[in-house]
């Protein structure tokens with residue numbers, strides 16, 4: 077069977093940082109303004125007052141300390157409470173394509189590849205900024221890549237499902253090398269006015285080069301030993317914004333269900349066992365045991381959740397270096413999270429070392445990728 081390797085990764089990180097303290101100051105001002113404006117209705121019991129948020133809660137409940145965003149001023153303006161991004165001309169690169177090109181250039185350079193050596197582009201992300209043409213095709217044109225390109229969306233598991241799709245296409249012979257990009261503008265699907273989740277997300281873009289091992293030039297090669305993807309339907313993480321919105325009465329209004337929403341506790345309870353079983357069974361199917369793993373690069377949604385999964389999989393508390401978290405700096409960046417962790421915490425592994433990249437999120441969807449440093 078054709079051996080497929082990951083030879084380069086890249087991360088584009090936006091310049092703007094929002095700390096928990098800045099975020100909470102803006103949120104609490106919004107809450108005070110809302111409560112003052114709606115005092116009569118709140119007193120009459122018609123609507124609920126918006127309670128204050130706190131940096132201490134955020135850090136304790138999630139492990140998140142800050143997040144990067146494309147636009148900070150809109151998010152932190154109590155009268156706006158969402159990012160404000162300039163509409164772009166058709167002649168300009170779209171926002172997602174621009175992030176993707178920046179991350180892709182780093183991944184290409186690390187892989188020692190030129191665009192002419194790439195046969196396909198997959199843009200795998202939780203949200204795409206337009207229906208069509210595909211962002212991936214725009215990235216393909218911007219980088220002057222021949223071949224084909226397409227967008228795909230499996231929410232938080234877009235990147236791992238993208239790896240499986242790319243690996244299978246390379247094995248099947250439809251491409252020799254594939255660029256995967258994961259531009260995640262999570263700030264735009266987050267309800268920054270909702271205390272339960274306003275701290276959760278950040279923006280970023282990751283990129284990876286997957287190719288046939290016999291064509292690889294980079295010293296940093298991770299063989300994809302095996303991939304396993306699972307899905308199980310759940311409404312516990314949901315966003316109803318979609319192209320039928322205009323057809324449904326009242327759906328064009330400012331509605332909570334047209335942005336990210338979740339039953340965080342249920343997600344926690346249901347996804348931890350699903351993911352630990354996925355990794356454990358995937359290792360068993362490959363005649364591997366958890367004590368042979370040098371690293372777990374987990375989805376970056378919640379520190380406690382990762383601590384649980386790591387302990388369940390390894391049968392002991394993981395050492396910090398065995399299960400690196402990046403969510404304290406980036407927050408949840410949906411599909412990009414585990415790839416940031418992989419990109420920033422894999423250079424130190426030695427030849428023969430094994431690890432698992434694992435995503436989980438809306439769908440539910442979860443992906444496990446067993447890799448070996450060559």
Ligand SMILES: CC(C)(COP(=O)(O)OP(=O)(O)OC[C@H]1O[C@@H](n2cnc3c(N)ncnc32)[C@H](O)[C@@H]1OP(=O)(O)O)[C@@H](O)C(=O)NCCC(=O)NCCSC(=O)CC(=O)O
Nearest residue numbers: 129130133137202231232271272340341344377378437438
């Ligand atoms: C969302 C959570 C951080 C919430 O943490 P907890 O479960 O501890 O907290 P909770 O919601 O029950 O709230 C506990 C108490 O704190 C209060 N509380 C809530 N938010 C608060 C805030 N900002 N500041 C202060 N207090 C707050 C609540 O009202 C409640 O009060 P009281 O006790 O008085 O009622 C966590 O459940 C979580 O991370 N779950 C997993 C989420 C996850 O992995 N999601 C996937 C994301 S989707 C994804 O990754 C992307 C994708 O799929 O595309």
